Amino acid sequence: MEIVRVGGRELFRVAYGVIQAAQEFPTAIPLDEAWTLLESPPPEYRFSCLAAVEGSEVVGAAWLTWSLAENRQLLVAELGVEASRRRQGVGSALLDATKAAAVADGRNALLGATISPYGEGPGSGAAFAESRGFVQQHATLHQVIDYPVAGLDAKAAEIAPHHQPYTLATWPDGCPDEHVDQYCELLSLIDDEVPLDDLELEAKRWTPERLRSVEARRRTQGHLTSTTVAIAPDGSLAGYTELTGKPQHPERLDQHDTLVRPEHRGHRLGLALKIANLQALQSRTANPATIHTSNAETNAPMIAVNDHLGFRPLEHQHIWVLQLTVPDLLT
Ligand SMILES: CC(C)(COP(=O)(O)OP(=O)(O)OC[C@H]1O[C@@H](n2cnc3c(N)ncnc32)[C@H](O)[C@@H]1OP(=O)(O)O)[C@@H](O)C(=O)NCCC(=O)NCCS
Structure with a gap:
């Protein structure tokens, strides 16, 4: 498996699709909007996407939001792994590549969000985050x-x-x-x-x-x-x-x-x-x-x-x- 930085639209469509499909509850921003942000971001942000590729298949992806105005020490990461490929280290590989990208840009913290339907307990994202040393700092209710x-x-x-x-x-x-x-x-x-x-x-x-x-x-x-x-x-x-x-x-x-x-x-x-x-x-x-x-x-x-x-x-x-x-x- 290889972690690559996504440039072209076709790979982006597939990679971002993996993130959307991975959401236990679909709230990721729509594909066309994400592509517009990647291509022509507002001045205060830039965006990038990593894909975990195996052969010709994209098995996981990360959508990264880089704040350029405030909070420049933070990198916001959204990770998704194809359901049949979980618990095989894909998420960890994407996380390692994300950490490396953050450090290369002089950032010292990653921020991520996990979601679960109202009234239900935490899902795979929370288990993953906890196991990889993230600390839960905030909880919101989506209405x-x-x-x-x-x-x-x-x-x-x-x-x-x-x-x-x-x-x-x-x-x-x-x-x-x-x-x-x-x-x-x-x-x-x-x-x-x-x-x-x-x-x-x-x-x-x-x-x-x-x-x-x-x-x-x-x-x-x-x-x-x-x-x-x-x-x-x-x-x-x-x-x-x-x-x-x-x-x-x-x-x-x-x-x-x-x-x-x-x-x-x-x-x-x-x-x-x-x-x-x-x-x-x-x-x-x-x-x-x-x-x-x-x-x-x-x-x-x-x-x-x-x-x-x-x-x-x-x-x-x-x-x-x-x-x-x-x-x-x-x-
Ligand atoms: C979170 C997610 C990206 C993890 O991807 P993954 O490839 O399965 O992660 P890894 O295989 O690298 O898991 C690393 C460790 O995290 C923990 N972990 C991951 N998923 C878990 C689960 N469902 N239950 C319990 N522990 C889990 C385990 O400790 C695991 O190590 P182990 O398998 O050796 O026990 C994936 O489950 C996913 O796409 N979930 C839906 C989207 C999401 O919640 N993304 C995170 C928020 S942005």
């Missing part, structure tokens, strides 16, 4: 809801008195100029505010240039976006929420971050933001889809908001970190 979401108007009316002094404003794609600086501040706060258990990550720092470049990229790629902010009586931004969709996958929408600044909590703004954002999107498109969202299992307030909206649990995700030791760094 879904059918779109369009029913009953929003009644829920909005019910909570309106609680956030009465705040105004909610929504934009479809680009942040209005007057909010850009404060919106970047909010985006830069999120990584410090969400519970990450034992996981230590460097927070993403947003500048107007970074924001505008992400927005431009989304526009070029035809993404559907809806962002809602809460504006406090003094005109400052108290919180935000964001939801996106991609044209290649109209059946899927992603509910991204929602943040209410600590000093503005307790006014049902988290729920109000999500409801207003959904109402705005639903007035633009009513095409049926599923909304996906993931939150720390310990993030009771956010999960309570999602439960109230009718989200249902789909799977558990565990985040594992392997610190590369001196021998790893020398070999």
Whole structure:
């Protein structure tokens, strides 16, 4: 068996297919999207793919995400081995090649995620991670809801008195100029505010240039976006929420971050933001889809908001970190 770096599209299609098929629960990003990321990544990341090849067969693969802005010490790895070829050292060989690639790039830790259906125990990924020295540092709950979401108007009316002094404003794609600086501040706060258990990550720092470049990229790629902010009586931004969709996958929408600044909590703004954002999107498109969202299992307030909206649990995700030791760094 040989571990090769994947360049061409055909080998990538097969290798990435092995990763997708290996997922005990299919949440890997779709093939076409992964190929676009490999070919023309956004400025803050690069991506690469390794394949475990035996004869003419791909028996395993690794999808690697290299952050170029924050968290440059980390390499994020997603491994998959063909079901009939497990427990034969393929995963370990891919892991060794991944470690070598990380070290060659000056990184000192690997981060990986394992998933299991809601209510079920850990699967092969967790057993593998544990046996190879990874430490579990974070657990998230993946929830879904059918779109369009029913009953929003009644829920909005019910909570309106609680956030009465705040105004909610929504934009479809680009942040209005007057909010850009404060919106970047909010985006830069999120990584410090969400519970990450034992996981230590460097927070993403947003500048107007970074924001505008992400927005431009989304526009070029035809993404559907809806962002809602809460504006406090003094005109400052108290919180935000964001939801996106991609044209290649109209059946899927992603509910991204929602943040209410600590000093503005307790006014049902988290729920109000999500409801207003959904109402705005639903007035633009009513095409049926599923909304996906993931939150720390310990993030009771956010999960309570999602439960109230009718989200249902789909799977558990565990985040594992392997610190590369001196021998790893020398070999
Ligand atoms: C996780 C995965 C990549 C491991 O690949 P693999 O080729 O079977 O791994 P290896 O043969 O190198 O296993 C190394 C060790 O991990 C442990 N291990 C792996 N799978 C295990 C399982 N199902 N149960 C218990 N231990 C397991 C064992 O200690 C094993 O050594 P051993 O076989 O000598 O006892 C593979 O099971 C897989 O594709 N799972 C689904 C996708 C996934 O969860 N990926 C990881 C998250 S990105």
